[in-house]
Amino acid sequence: xxxxxxxxxxxxxxxxxxxxxxxxxxxxxxxxxxxxxxxxxxxxxxxxxxxxxxxxxxxxxxxxxxxxxxxxxxxxxxxxxxxxxxxxxxxxxxxxxxxxxxxxxxxxxx
Amino acid sequence: xxxxxxxxxxxxxxxxxxxxxxxxxxxxxxxxxxxxxxxxxxxxxxxxxxxxxxxxxxxxxxxxxxxxxxxxxxxxxxxxxxxxxxxxxxxxxxxxxxxxxxxxxxxxxxxx
Numbered sequence: 001x002x003x004x005x006x007x008x009x010x011x012x013x014x015x016x017x018x019x020x021x022x023x024x025x026x027x028x029x030x031x032x033x034x035x036x037x038x039x040x041x042x043x044x045x046x047x048x049x050x051x052x053x054x055x056x057x058x059x060x061x062x063x064x065x066x067x068x069x070x071x072x073x074x075x076x077x078x079x080x081x082x083x084x085x086x087x088x089x090x091x092x093x094x095x096x097x098x099x100x101x102x103x104x105x106x107x108x109x110x
Numbered sequence: 111x112x113x114x115x116x117x118x119x120x121x122x123x124x125x126x127x128x129x130x131x132x133x134x135x136x137x138x139x140x141x142x143x144x145x146x147x148x149x150x151x152x153x154x155x156x157x158x159x160x161x162x163x164x165x166x167x168x169x170x171x172x173x174x175x176x177x178x179x180x181x182x183x184x185x186x187x188x189x190x191x192x193x194x195x196x197x198x199x200x201x202x203x204x205x206x207x208x209x210x211x212x213x214x215x216x217x218x219x220x221x222x
Contacts (some may be wrong), residue, residue, distance in 0.1 A: 004153075033209055043212040044201070056209065090153055092210075097142055097161055101153035101212050
């Protein structure tokens with residue numbers, strides 16, 4: 001139990017579907033992140049939220065849309081994805097220093 | 111720009127042997143440094159971190175790392191490998207006020 005919970009753990013979606021990934025942290029942290037982990041590629045930082053405001057967006061395609069309604073919750077809304085978007089999506093939170101990660105959502109786009 | 115280089119994408123050791131995973135960073139100011147471990151289909155688990163103070167940092171599962179500013183290194187070691195140590199290991203740096211920047215990872219294999 002890391003204090004960061006991601007749902008669902010696995011998701012299969014078609015290219016025309018709309019789905020959302022959810023992340024919840026119970027650590028009282030003020031920053032939350034989305035990372036993408038693809039096979040044989042480094043971890044890619046997608047979005048950073050600090051105090052519920054987006055502070056970083058690393059050239060992520062608009063088919064990925066983050067939402068941070070409060071300091072404990074972070075969503076990643078997905079629509080019209082491509083097969084190359086299949087990956088493990090990791091959520092993390094931090095206050096100072098280390099980030100704590102959820103278990104990830106394994107996304108497969110068919 | 112800050113960056114992290116992990117030397118060797120794959121390291122193989124025998125059970126009971128020394129584990130040494132190498133990490134070098136580039137940073138204009140002393141950064142925060144971290145090691146994470148990832149088991150298949152899991153998230154990343156923090157092994158240890160260096161922020162300030164003692165340069166030899168002890169972590170979970172018998173791992174430790176030493177911050178060497180002169181060498182810009184933060185290598186991870188464990189005196190005696192166990193089969194359960196087989197996993198992927200990531201070194202990361204956190205420049206002040208930003209998100210973690212990760213290395214490409216090193217896969218550790220442990221044979222009996």
